[in-house]
Amino acid sequence: MKITCLLLDDDPLVLDLLQAYVAMTDILDVKAAFTDPLDAHRYLMTNQVQVLFSDVTMPHLSGIDLVRSLQQPPLVVLMTAYPQYAMEGFNLDVIDFLLKPISLDRFLKAVNKVASILRANSADQELQTDFMTGLGSFFIRTDAQFVRLHYRDVLYIEALKDFTKINTSDGRTHVTLVNLKNLEEQLPPGLFIRTHRSYLVNAAHIETVSALELKVGGHALPLGQTYRERVTERIVNRTLIRRH
Helix, strand or coil, X not given: CCEEEEEEXXXXXXXXXXXXXXXHHCCEEEEEEECCHHHHHHHHHHCCCCEEEEECCCCCCCHHHHHHHCCCCCEEEEEECCHHHHHHHHCCXXXXXXXXXXXXXXXXXXXXXXXXXXXXXXXXXXXHHHHXXXXXXXXXXXXXXXXXXXXXXXXXXXXXXXXXXXXXXXXCEEEEXXXXXXXXXXXXXXXXXXXXXXXXXXXXXXXXXXXXXXXXXXXXXXXXXXXXXXXXXXXXXXXXXXXX
């Protein structure tokens, strides 16, 4: 499926360039294009798109103020000739920041970022449905039998050299002869996240996140420096209630 988008720039020549770039991607569907940010605002109040490509400096309403004015903004890619706006833009959790003049390769890189995030969000929604309905499950071999475990019941998985120990919400543990790397590759990445070289955690059970550890089902687990930024971005920032 194509990604729906809105293009906004007060320079018609830039809009023409963006339209040409869009035509080369074959994955974007332009629902509207505006030179006036107030027209874009009116459109977004009654219509939904998945991504907004917006200039920053425009008369009447800047791109940053436009994003701030929306209760539920789409994914945002900001464009400007002035790099000093980048920090302010990223404080709004924009997906990317394109400096003018915008090259095709840089535009395509932003599109790839958007597509990757939308795919991840879609996978998360499907896995969350499985989680809530109890449909998601997998088998492990432990001792002389195969045991079914439901995703919703797994709190975290701990590496024990060539083995792994799976800890479940009922207080039980299951040891299986599969190393953590192989297990991580076979479990849904939208639901399970690596938080340390020795731990794989069910994201739905994370209760708190701090600089050095996180809590899962009442258990304090170490948060590795290598994984900290990814965990914060995916687990905290996506659903963080922010002060406007």
